[in-house]
Amino acid sequence: MLKLPIYLDHNATTPMDPRVLEAMIPYFVENFGNAASRNHSFGWQAEEAVDYAREQVAQLIGADAKEIIFTSGATEGDNLGIKGVYEMYASKGNHIITCTTEHKAVLDTCKHLEKLGAEVTYLDVQPDGLIDLKQLEAAMKPTTILVAIMYANNEIGVIQPVKEIATIAKKHGALFFTDAVQAVGKIPVDVIADGIDIMAFTAHKMYGPKGVGALYVRRKNPRVKVTAQLDGGGHERGMRSGTLNVPGIVGFGKACELARLEMAADTERISKLRDKLENALKQIDESYVNGNTAHRLPHVSNISFKYVEGEGLMMGFNKDIALSSGSACTSASLEPSYVLKALGLGDDLAHSSLRFGLGRYTTEEQIDYTIKAVTDTVLKLREMSPLWEMFKEGIDIDSIQWAHH
Amino acid sequence: MAYSDKVIDHYSNPKNVGTLDKGSKSVGTGLVGAPECGDVMRLQIQVDEATGVITDAKFKTFGCGSAIASSSLATEWLKGKTIDEAVKIDNMDLVEELNLPPVKIHCSVLAEDAIKAAINDFRVKNGLAELVFEQSHV
Numbered sequence: 001m002l003k004l005p006i007y008l009d010h011n012a013t014t015p016m017d018p019r020v021l022e023a024m025i026p027y028f029v030e031n032f033g034n035a036a037s038r039n040h041s042f043g044w045q046a047e048e049a050v051d052y053a054r055e056q057v058a059q060l061i062g063a064d065a066k067e068i069i070f071t072s073g074a075t076e077g078d079n080l081g082i083k084g085v086y087e088m089y090a091s092k093g094n095h096i097i098t099c100t101t102e103h104k105a106v107l108d109t110c111k112h113l114e115k116l117g118a119e120v121t122y123l124d125v126q127p128d129g130l131i132d133l134k135q136l137e138a139a140m141k142p143t144t145i146l147v148a149i150m151y152a153n154n155e156i157g158v159i160q161p162v163k164e165i166a167t168i169a170k171k172h173g174a175l176f177f178t179d180a181v182q183a184v185g186k187i188p189v190d191v192i193a194d195g196i197d198i199m200a201f202t203a204h205k206m207y208g209p210k211g212v213g214a215l216y217v218r219r220k221n222p223r224v225k226v227t228a229q230l231d232g233g234g235h236e237r238g239m240r241s242g243t244l245n246v247p248g249i250v251g252f253g254k255a256c257e258l259a260r261l262e263m264a265a266d267t268e269r270i271s272k273l274r275d276k277l278e279n280a281l282k283q284i285d286e287s288y289v290n291g292n293t294a295h296r297l298p299h300v301s302n303i304s305f306k307y308v309e310g311e312g313l314m315m316g317f318n319k320d321i322a323l324s325s326g327s328a329c330t331s332a333s334l335e336p337s338y339v340l341k342a343l344g345l346g347d348d349l350a351h352s353s354l355r356f357g358l359g360r361y362t363t364e365e366q367i368d369y370t371i372k373a374v375t376d377t378v379l380k381l382r383e384m385s386p387l388w389e390m391f392k393e394g395i396d397i398d399s400i401q402w403a404h405h
Numbered sequence: 406m407a408y409s410d411k412v413i414d415h416y417s418n419p420k421n422v423g424t425l426d427k428g429s430k431s432v433g434t435g436l437v438g439a440p441e442c443g444d445v446m447r448l449q450i451q452v453d454e455a456t457g458v459i460t461d462a463k464f465k466t467f468g469c470g471s472a473i474a475s476s477s478l479a480t481e482w483l484k485g486k487t488i489d490e491a492v493k494i495d496n497m498d499l500v501e502e503l504n505l506p507p508v509k510i511h512c513s514v515l516a517e518d519a520i521k522a523a524i525n526d527f528r529v530k531n532g533l534a535e536l537v538f539e540q541s542h543v
Contacts, residue, residue, distance in 0.1 A: 307467065308467070309443050309444070309467055309468050309469055309472075311443075311469040311470070312416075312467075312468055312469045312470055312472070312473060315408065315413075315416055315469070315470040316416075327443055327469075336443065346440075346441070347440070347441035347442075347443075348440035348441055351440070351441075351443040383422065384419060384422050384465055384466060384473065385445075385465060385466070385467045386436065386445055386446070386447035386465040386466065386467060387440060387445055387467045388467075389424065389465060397440060400436075402438070402439030402440065402441070402445075403437060403438070403439065
């Protein structure tokens with residue numbers, strides 16, 4: 001049976017798996033202890049639960065439990081990872097390399113460090129969204145202390161060549177940080193095989209609770225340290241002070257365990273639905289899939305429907321279907337997605353884009369419904385679009401002198 | 406952000422979508438906005454040359470729901486008005502009628518600009534001088 005409304009915005013957040021909630025419940029009222037209380041059973045119980053979750057989280061990414069630093073989420077992880085390295089390795093250099101399609105939590109952290117004296121190189125991406133490894137290699141300097149490139153992009157789902165990036169960073173004596181928020185729990189991520197030194201990820205993108213995340217910090221070959229950004233009780237091996245969010249951490253652990261056990265089956269099912277959706281929507285004239293489709297997360301598809309504006313398009317079905325657009329009609333700046341623009345898309349195509357993010361509970365009926373709703377709305381709005389009429393009449397829209405406002 | 410019922414109504418059942426013959430002397434066409442900004446409006450008026458009354462109005466809009474609703478409502482208001490009356494349509498009237506939130510006021514500005522551009526196109530075609538307008542409320 002068709003279940004409405006349909007949630008196709010899993011890159012923004014995921015619903016919590018009921019099994020995760022079940023695991024968390026005892027840690028609110030009954031086992032409420034502070035994991036740092038060393039002298040009584042309440043504390044021991046909490047600590048034991050955290051230790052178990054730490055193992056679950058570590059196991060998903062091929063790490064050792066001691067290498068997991070719990071945080072409040074990936075924004076904190078990005079800040080701690082990048083600022084922490086900048087401070088800790090200040091004597092080695094001040095140069096950081098990142099790329100233009102990173103999440104704002106990385107870009108704005110880098111901008112902040114620039115004000116403090118860091119030199120930051122922002123690599124452009126290629127039209128398919130992947131960075132150019134030759135450009136990365138060319139950007140490396142003796143003062144480069146960190147390469148910060150995301151594992152997979154939140155808007156287009158493109159997966160960066162992480163192993164190759166790690167190899168280049170290592171060769172030049174720099175550390176490799178990756179924001180893996182969109183990748184962990186969705187595709188196999190192995191910090192050893194991938195050569196990752198520091199990695200931020202979060203529970204709520206993988207069917208866990210909001211407000212809890214982790215920073216992986218490598219302990220061997222090399223032993224990495226980050227300077228704490230919060231002063232306090234010295235929790236988490238001194239890298240992140242603050243009383244641990246025990247129920248959140250327990251839920252995060254459970255979510256990681258479920259992801260590890262069910263990822264292969266989930267991926268197979270979800271990617272088939274994604275392909276069905278994408279293939280059907282590609283049948284619409286003048287629709288374009290954004291980003292590399294060979295190196296891409298299995299649950300994401302970003303499509304531009306030329307001559308129709310994204311927000312107007314979503315209004316046609318947003319009572320029933322939740323998704324995101326690269327259009328920024330609501331923002332004061334009227335600037336469309338910087339990620340799509342970084343691919344070299346014109347502003348008009350960026351304004352015309354929709355991001356479909358499927359998930360664990362997406363059904364085939366929901367995808368069939370979405371295909372029809374999106375197709376019908378695109379066709380209806382094109383009948384209303386002066387640009388579509390011009391296109392059909394063979395008028396070159398770029399040749400018109402538009403009055404920019 | 407939720408849309409007002411009136412915006413939803415104009416979006417779902419837009420009034421006067423279509424095209425008039427832009428070559429005709431009795432038709433004025435205003436094309437405003439830019440694809441890069443995410444809105445383009447084309448508004449056309451058919452004018453009775455003897456009386457100056459707008460007998461028909463059509464629009465096509467590329468943009469968000471508020472832009473579509475603003476242009477749809479504008480065409481409704483234009484029909485039956487004389488050109489002199491039409492010039493006085495203020496974007497804030499559209500804002501009020503459609504209950505547009507502050508971030509969507511630019512949609513109403515665009516509709517007002519489209520009305521004025523259509524009227525000037527008609528005037529120029531008929532040997533009259535272009536009207537010079539003040540900046541509308543942004």
